[in-house]
Each structure stands twice: as structure tokens, then as C-alpha cells.
Amino acid sequence: MKTIIVIGNGMVGYKFCEKFIAQADGAKYKLVVFGEEPRVAYDRVHLSEFFEDGDAERLSLAPRNWYTENGIDLYTSELVSEIQKDKKTITTSKGTTMVYDQLVIATGSVPFVPPIRGVEKNGVFVYRTIEDLEETLAYAKTIKGGKAAILGGGLLGLEAAKAVMDMGLEPHVIEFAPKLMPRQLDTRSSKVLQVKLESMGIHIHLSKATNQILGNGKITGMEFGEDDMLEVDMLVISAGIRPRDELGKSSGLLMGTRGGIIVNNKMQTSDPDILAIGEVALYNQMIYGLVAPGYEMAQVAVDQILGKTDSLMAAEIDMSTKLKLIGVDVASFGTPFMPSDRGHSIIFENKTESLYKRINVSHDGKKLLGGILVGDADDYNMLLQMYQNEMPLPENPEALIIGGRNEGGSSFGSVMDLPDTAVVCSCEAVTKGAICCSVLEDGNESLKAVAKATKAATGCGGCKPMVNDLITESLKSLGKTVKIQICEHFDYSRQELFDIVKLRGIQDFDELIDTVGKGHGCEICKPAVAAIFASIYNETANKQETIQDTNDRYLANIQRNGTYSVVPRVAGGEITPKQLMAMGRIAQKYDLYTKITGGQRIDMFGAKLHELPLIWEELILEGFETGQAYGKSLRTVKSCVGSTWCRYGMDESVSFAIEIEHRYKGIRSPHKFKGGVSGCIRECAEARGKDFGFIAVEGGWNVYVGGNGGANPKHAELLAEKVDKESAINYVDRFIMYYIKTAMPLQRTAAWLDKLEGGITYLQNVVINDSLGIVDELDAEMQALVDSYKCEWKEAVETPEIRERYTHFVNSEESDDSIEFVSLRDQKMPKEWA
Amino acid sequence: MMAQLNTYETVKSENVIFWFKAAPVARFPKNGGACIKYKDKQIAVFNFTREGTWYACQNLCPHKMEMVLSRGMIGEENMEPKVACPLHKNNFSLKTGNHLNGDLDSIATYPVKIEDDFVYVGFSE
Numbered sequence: 001m002k003t004i005i006v007i008g009n010g011m012v013g014y015k016f017c018e019k020f021i022a023q024a025d026g027a028k029y030k031l032v033v034f035g036e037e038p039r040v041a042y043d044r045v046h047l048s049e050f051f052e053d054g055d056a057e058r059l060s061l062a063p064r065n066w067y068t069e070n071g072i073d074l075y076t077s078e079l080v081s082e083i084q085k086d087k088k089t090i091t092t093s094k095g096t097t098m099v100y101d102q103l104v105i106a107t108g109s110v111p112f113v114p115p116i117r118g119v120e121k122n123g124v125f126v127y128r129t130i131e132d133l134e135e136t137l138a139y140a141k142t143i144k145g146g147k148a149a150i151l152g153g154g155l156l157g158l159e160a161a162k163a164v165m166d167m168g169l170e171p172h173v174i175e176f177a178p179k180l181m182p183r184q185l186d187t188r189s190s191k192v193l194q195v196k197l198e199s200m201g202i203h204i205h206l207s208k209a210t211n212q213i214l215g216n217g218k219i220t221g222m223e224f225g226e227d228d229m230l231e232v233d234m235l236v237i238s239a240g241i242r243p244r245d246e247l248g249k250s251s252g253l254l255m256g257t258r259g260g261i262i263v264n265n266k267m268q269t270s271d272p273d274i275l276a277i278g279e280v281a282l283y284n285q286m287i288y289g290l291v292a293p294g295y296e297m298a299q300v301a302v303d304q305i306l307g308k309t310d311s312l313m314a315a316e317i318d319m320s321t322k323l324k325l326i327g328v329d330v331a332s333f334g335t336p337f338m339p340s341d342r343g344h345s346i347i348f349e350n351k352t353e354s355l356y357k358r359i360n361v362s363h364d365g366k367k368l369l370g371g372i373l374v375g376d377a378d379d380y381n382m383l384l385q386m387y388q389n390e391m392p393l394p395e396n397p398e399a400l401i402i403g404g405r406n407e408g409g410s411s412f413g414s415v416m417d418l419p420d421t422a423v424v425c426s427c428e429a430v431t432k433g434a435i436c437c438s439v440l441e442d443g444n445e446s447l448k449a450v451a452k453a454t455k456a457a458t459g460c461g462g463c464k465p466m467v468n469d470l471i472t473e474s475l476k477s478l479g480k481t482v483k484i485q486i487c488e489h490f491d492y493s494r495q496e497l498f499d500i501v502k503l504r505g506i507q508d509f510d511e512l513i514d515t516v517g518k519g520h521g522c523e524i525c526k527p528a529v530a531a532i533f534a535s536i537y538n539e540t541a542n543k544q545e546t547i548q549d550t551n552d553r554y555l556a557n558i559q560r561n562g563t564y565s566v567v568p569r570v571a572g573g574e575i576t577p578k579q580l581m582a583m584g585r586i587a588q589k590y591d592l593y594t595k596i597t598g599g600q601r602i603d604m605f606g607a608k609l610h611e612l613p614l615i616w617e618e619l620i621l622e623g624f625e626t627g628q629a630y631g632k633s634l635r636t637v638k639s640c641v642g643s644t645w646c647r648y649g650m651d652e653s654v655s656f657a658i659e660i661e662h663r664y665k666g667i668r669s670p671h672k673f674k675g676g677v678s679g680c681i682r683e684c685a686e687a688r689g690k691d692f693g694f695i696a697v698e699g700g701w702n703v704y705v706g707g708n709g710g711a712n713p714k715h716a717e718l719l720a721e722k723v724d725k726e727s728a729i730n731y732v733d734r735f736i737m738y739y740i741k742t743a744m745p746l747q748r749t750a751a752w753l754d755k756l757e758g759g760i761t762y763l764q765n766v767v768i769n770d771s772l773g774i775v776d777e778l779d780a781e782m783q784a785l786v787d788s789y790k791c792e793w794k795e796a797v798e799t800p801e802i803r804e805r806y807t808h809f810v811n812s813e814e815s816d817d818s819i820e821f822v823s824l825r826d827q828k829m830p831k832e833w834a
Numbered sequence: 835m836m837a838q839l840n841t842y843e844t845v846k847s848e849n850v851i852f853w854f855k856a857a858p859v860a861r862f863p864k865n866g867g868a869c870i871k872y873k874d875k876q877i878a879v880f881n882f883t884r885e886g887t888w889y890a891c892q893n894l895c896p897h898k899m900e901m902v903l904s905r906g907m908i909g910e911e912n913m914e915p916k917v918a919c920p921l922h923k924n925n926f927s928l929k930t931g932n933h934l935n936g937d938l939d940s941i942a943t944y945p946v947k948i949e950d951d952f953v954y955v956g957f958s959e
Contacts, residue, residue: 526907546863809876811871819901
């Protein structure tokens, strides 16, 4: 048995293991992995997502027991400190010595910290590991609302800027070059990106060389030149990477003059039994700081060790990349900056929309050589394929960047026109041929199945849309229609299940799964089906409580420590002083933390489960009803003060908002939905950031649909212009009902409208011109929902069997003594997670 | 907090030395769970009616150390019965306690028996 030792458990080291166990005969090889970090390999590419939920496990590439199950010995928190290549042994910092037959160095890189005076001060960090992030986060808490600089305006630097912004600090990006992302973008596209980022509150400082870091012990500022300073409370350095090549140096392997262990196209170092892959390897005199080339190196190394000696690293490495940076698409491929002697460029720029598209075309106009996309990179995959496969260009190559998908016609033709050898997933090197074969011959019919079989779309995920298109087209060629099934228990889409429940008159979950499903259901299909029952029969969440998400089951929002929050409806944000006092009295009585929400109402936090019916009983006595803040249902209709008080108001927005909130309250839908009413075009109610919005204009109301805030903010689109109030309500009734019937589970209206073929024009035809002949049905269904509203909290407090659910223990009157609060600005908050 | 986690250890039915009479069957919703208190322990008990089986496990989710698993939705993945934590949807097997969609510690499970319409949970102490 041969022993293969892998030094480093990062993304590339992990990929090596994954590929090795897939190909190697387990009886012939023993794989041993050493990682210096305490954690198992995780996805550094998506590190900034750690901030969104602080959940480190979600980033890990495989659980620890994956290594055990595959016979890999994994040592974490154990640094390999020495290689004795003459004896073929390694020694670790804990004193372990081990013999290898072949050694793979995948130690990756460390952030480059430039030798600036003062760089050792407190408050200066790098951006690389989860530990770095945790330290940065801890420091950020001590300087709440302060300024943070990011040294380096490259790809990682901008990611770090986003992370810093999420910590509640004011980000300042400092770049030495005169443009952002100097490796990927040309000057004009960099400017477009800069304008966009600045509009989001990120300050950009270009052409700045940092002389020293100021402060006594801890950082207070940065000095660039004489009289050129910036006051900051924290600094995150993201000035590129340096290979972690100490082991190569100390063991006498051949090194590059500026670092990196030199490898040939077999990934061998100067000692043929030692291979190096990833960011520590110097190939073609280059360190490749991208995941895809690292994964290719891992594949070559695996092949070489297993004797497939003809598997070699390509001579030229594609550095094409696409990413979503702080919500802005940025992509570059092929030769992004092209000298004019090789071809010419076609450039489209629109600064107000933050759009920039450039393609470089050969002189004869036949070949695509490269390009840059900022603001909209939807066409990246197709452009990359055209470039990589040297596909013929259309007669007017400009059609590739202007026109495009929005007009319906595609300049690209079909994904099926690609050659079978086209690499669709570059992280895992999966070709179009392999994906289609997986569908056509192996019978994999969903993205999940194809991804499992081929590994396509399991890396960065950027090729997902294209893989989906290929699956759809392949299925079509088999004469099959494509299904988006909601989970393993139902071979139906949400829309199909909706129709099945309605047409067959199915009454509950058990009946549905016994009739058309299999197994016993799960946390995906149960709440989706619950919403369907609610939309058809307008039943409250009390009826089938165990298929509801916890929030619906207990009619309250579960919070960090397992307590709940309480939100009564305050329609249109209008509240009387008497109601305010009642709410204050109740909140004080139950010691609840109170806060005004973004939806113009009041949220009361920290209620224990058994207190919920007591609190609601009192609220209902004071005339309140449930605000359904917990439900996938109408939340609020936000309004500005309107013409009753405002000197600019064109119409009475508050009255309208109250009317409409009462109309749609209690209606359950695929996801939550919100509304807004503004009394004039100043739009103080932000109605265009809602799922539906009305804005008063001279001569009527403008109706907007399909907007939202959240992670991907989207402005609503104009559905109808200058219509009277009755028509406005009528159109929105039909829009909501059509959405409820056809959307996928947990799909907001914006995403639904985005996917609706024909977009807003199609929707106008359906709800205004009745192109499908369904408006009478939609109107009747909506009216039935409106007419059958009841307050589910009233139902709960008045029904003993429902009320009985609200105890923490079923065998004891005690409450949960594990809940702990600490004080916060004269109120309380949950104790921090340990 | 970690000490809290250590108070829960899986009990196999052959090791039960005490069957704790917890609550009447009617207090547990069909295809859902409820929490019982035994000494200083919180145990989630699930009435998996569709399977015709009862399960019990610690109420503590090992992810963020919150006492919430009894309020989770139950279901099955490839016929492996499971509970999804209501906070972050971590799935745990009700049979083995293993974390099914990640790398968290397993949760402790306990045997359940029904006698005369009462739910009993087995402990080894």
C-alpha cells in the first residue's frame, strides 16, 4: 500500500482528496491529510456569506465524517513543519513523523501584507480565513458606526468592503492603481463599477500609496502623502496573496525568484515525488489565484499519481471569471484588454444604469477574443462558450451585447448549438456532452440529479442557468416536458399541486400525499402545501398546525433564543394615541422589547411561548388583530401621509393603504408580500420597492408590481398608468391571485415576474386584456379570500384545544428556564450565543 | 453551554432502567412534537402518526444551543425519519440522532413506549 500525504486542507487540497478517492483503488493507497486550520476545508470563495448568517458550517465543503467514511486520515490544527525529501518523511509541529510515497503540497497562500510603517497596530486585519473574519468582527463591534479602510481595490478587497459594510461600518477602499479591479477591468468599466459602488455608500480612493498607518497603539488613520490623510478606525488589508512556500524553500525544492514552488505540467516540483497544486504552485511563472485552475491542477496531480501520465496541465490557463460583487455582476473573459493590432472592440456603456459591456472581436469579425461585462453578466456563459469554442459570430456582432435576451430573440442561438466538447462547468471541467449524456442516457432529469452525477454546478454555481437550459433542452428532445418538482415526496410543481388540490377538492396534507405523493413529507413540501390549502380554502394555520413552519404553527416569529415576537396589525401605519398606550401598557406588563418595524408598525420581542395567548387576549380586547408578521402572507401596506396633511399630496394615500391592507390581510401566498401607497411621485412610501404599489398622479393612480427590498432590491414595474382606484385594485387583485396560483414555493413576486415568459407585457395581457380568459375566475377567487377573512389569533385564544398548544412542557406548568436575557438600552435582549 | 450539551446521552431500549410516565397521548399532536421535562432535562417527543412510531430526542439543538427541537417539523428523507430545527432547518435523524445536512454533533435519542394511552420515555438513570 502506498501512502499519499496531502499538506493543506483548503479548497484545492480538498478537491484533490475528492477526485483521488473517486478514481483510486482504496486497497492500494492510503491518503493522509494535514491541515493547519482547526476547521475542515471550507469554501473561501463565498466567505463574505459568513457575515450574512455567521454560520461557518454552511461553508464547509464536506463534513468531518466524510473523511473517515472514505478512509482518509485527517489531522486538523496540525502544521507540517518539515519535509525530509531524501528520507521521504514529513514532520509536524506536534512532533509526528510520517513516511510518504508521494507528497502533495497544497498549502495555498497567505494575504500579502505590504511593509508599511505601523502595520502592526491594533485594528489592522487581513481577509482570508474564518478566524480573520471573526477577529475583524469582534473589533468592529468596539467601533460601532466608525470608518474602516480596505487596502486593495481588487476582487477580494471589494468583497471585504461589502463585509465591512455589513458590520455597520463606513467602508473606504484604498487602491494604488488608478482603477478598481485592475487585473480584470479596463478604465471605463472600472469607472462604471466605481460610480455604482459609490452610490451604495462605498467610498473609493484611487492612486493612493500608503506611507504609514497612524495611531498610538491602535489605528486612527492612514497617511498617503503630505497633507493627505484619511481618518479610520480599522483597516483590512487585501493587497494580494503570497504563496505559502516555506516548506518548499526549507526542503530545497526549486523556487521562483519571487516565491512559489516551481512545477511542470505534471504538477511535479523539482523532486518528482513531490507535487504542488493550487496557489502555492508556480506554473508558467504565474501563481493562479482562482479556484478553477487550482481544481484542474488537482485533477492532473491525481492522474499523475495514478499513472495516467498523459494527463497534463494546459499550456494556457483561462482566467475568465464572473462574480456578483455586492450585488453587481462583474465578468471578464479571454483577453479583456486587447491591443488594437489584434482586433477591434465593441463597447456599450450606460452609466445611469451602471452597465458596461465590451467584446473584443478579431479583425475579420469572425472570432470572439474576449470581453468585459459590468452590471449585467447574464450573457457571460454564452459569450465564454463562443470564445472558448471559437464559434462563428453573427453578422452583426454588436447584437451580442445590445439587444440580447430582453427582446425575446437570442443572438446566441440555442445552448444545443454548442459543441459537445464545450466546457460548461469550468470548476469541475464538465462538458456539454457529459451533461446531455447524463440526461439522455442515464435518465437524470433534474438539476439536482445531474449535479450529483456529473458534479456540474457544484463549484461556484455560475453555470447553473446554462446547465438548467441544457437539461430542459435535452428533455425536450426526448419529448418530455420539464418538471420543477417541489421535493422528493411529490413529482409535481407547486402550480400542479395547486390545481390538484383545487380540482379534486383535497382537504388535508395526509390525503394529498396518500393520493399523489409518496413517503411522509418533509420541511419543504409541508409548508408549501399548507400555503396551497390556505390560498384555496382560506383556512388559518391553526387547522393543520403540524405542517406549518414554526412561525405559522405558533402564529408568531421565532427569535434567536426560542422566544417569539408579537406584531399586531396597524393598517397603513395609522394608530391612535389610545391604541399606542394600550400597546405600551401590554408590552410593559410582559417585559417585551419594543421596536418600530420597517413596515410602519410595532414589534414586541421576547415573549415566551406560554405568554403568547395571554398577550394576544389583551391585545384583542383593545381592538387589535393579528398582523401576520410571521406568515407567508400580506405583511403591511406602507403609506406616506398623503393629501390629508401633506401640501404636495395628490390623493389620500393613507385611506387607500388602510383599505387595501384590510382587503388583502390574512391571504397566504408562496412568499410574504408587501404593498405601498404614495400620495405623489416623491414616493415617500417607497411603493416601488414593494410587491405592489400605488402612486397618485395627476388624473389617477399608477400601479406597480413585482418590486422588493431585501438581498436583491428591485424596483416594481409599471402595470397600469393613470387608472381610477377601482381599476387599480382590480388589476392588483388579479396579479396577486395569478401569482399565488403559479409561483414556485418561496418565490417572491419580483423573481416570479422575472421568470414569467414575456414579463410585464405578458402580465398586462393576462390581468388587463384577459388574454387567457381567466380574469373572472381570478376575481371570484380573490373575492372569496377577502370575504372569508378571520383573525387567527382570535380563533386561537377562544379555542381551548388550540390554546393548549402554547405551553413549553406538556407535563409541567414551568416555563423554559434556559432562556436568558441581558439588558440593552433600558430594554432587554437575548443573551449572546455561546 | 457545552456542559448543557453533555447532559444528553443516547439511551438504547435495552439499557432502560426507568420508564418515565410523561404525559397522555392526546397532548402530542399528530405528526408533530411536544416537549417534556424530566429532572433537569428537556426531551422532545414526536408522534409520527404516518409511520405509526414514536420518537424522542434532546430538545436542545446543538447548533446554537436553543431549546427548540420539539417545535420542529418532522418528516422523512429516503424513509429516514427526521426533525428539522425551526431556527435554521438543521435536519437530525430521529433514529440515530445524526445531523443529516451538515457536520454538527449528533443529538441524543431516547426510547418511547405507549401504555394505557400514556407516553413513557426511557432513561438509564
